[in-house]
Amino acid sequence: MSPASVLGRLVVAVLLGAVVAWIYRKTRAEHVATFPATLVLLAVLIAMVTQVIGDSVARAFSLVGALSIVRFRTVVRDTQDTAFVIFAVVVGMACGASDPRVALIGIVVVGVAAFAMKPRGGDHGGQQYTLELRVSSGQVLDGEIAAVIDTFVTGRRLLTIGTARQGIALDGTYSVQLRAGQRPEDLVRALNRLEGIQNVTLAARPVDEPQG
Structure with missing residues (x-):
């Protein structure tokens, strides 16, 4: 050759x-x-x-x-x-x-x-996110908060939990996957409407980030 x-x-x-x-x-x-x-x-x-x-x-x-x-x-x-x-x-x-x-x-x-087969614009279904919540110390994450989260996601896993602001608040971090047709901003708005919610942060997880 x-x-x-x-x-x-x-x-x-x-x-x-x-x-x-x-x-x-x-x-x-x-x-x-x-x-x-x-x-x-x-x-x-x-x-x-x-x-x-x-x-x-x-x-x-x-x-x-x-x-x-x-x-x-x-x-x-x-x-x-x-x-x-x-x-x-x-x-x-x-x-x-x-x-x-x-x-x-x-x-x-x-x-x-x-x-x-490319996902269309605005379709966040299947996307992995990290959800960070700060709630009043008297709130429980497994009650109404978890129920609201589950209406928007197909999978929810608690990664970390701890106190904040010298014990008067509770921080929880979840790994979540949005349902098809659901938008991240809708989940954030729904959580902010709940009593006791002090802060909500939803961040898309990079593809190469370990699942934890």
């Missing part, structure tokens, strides 16, 4: 990998900043690997053995991110095998599917 042919395949992998990264940025509301660049690099690396292996079964097994030595500690926390990793791998394989038609057709089909 000539150097020009190798270079051409890698250049195509870079270009198509960039398209994969662009689709990812446009269809994912929140993501790790370095992940799109990782998708491009992954497509190029897989294209290189595909050319190195060629039709050699021995080389394929050697590569598996070499990669098994490397410890990958980064966990992909979202299933859609995993799908995009596979997307970049397949595009890279197609470029390395000198069959960019498969990559191009796949990009069109997967891109259309990704845009079609």
Whole structure:
């Protein structure tokens, strides 16, 4: 294989990998900043690997053995991110095998599917949030407050609880997931209407933040 042919395949992998990264940025509301660049690099690396292996079964097994030595500690926390990793791998394989038609057709089909299933504006369903409450010391978090929270969320987990303002207030922190069609501001307003509520803070949790 000539150097020009190798270079051409890698250049195509870079270009198509960039398209994969662009689709990812446009269809994912929140993501790790370095992940799109990782998708491009992954497509190029897989294209290189595909050319190195060629039709050699021995080389394929050697590569598996070499990669098994490397410890990958980064966990992909979202299933859609995993799908995009596979997307970049397949595009890279197609470029390395000198069959960019498969990559191009796949990009069109997967891109259309990704845009079609992209959450619409204002739909916060499924989004993870951290809810922080400050209530009067005489209030209980499991009573009316919990009932109001549960009307807006599908999951509620108490993370921390403690006293504040020299014991005259109680602070509670929850991990919550909004129901489809519910808006964060509606939950905040509903809680503020309750007696004894002193402060409400609702913050979206980054994708790469541990669940606790």
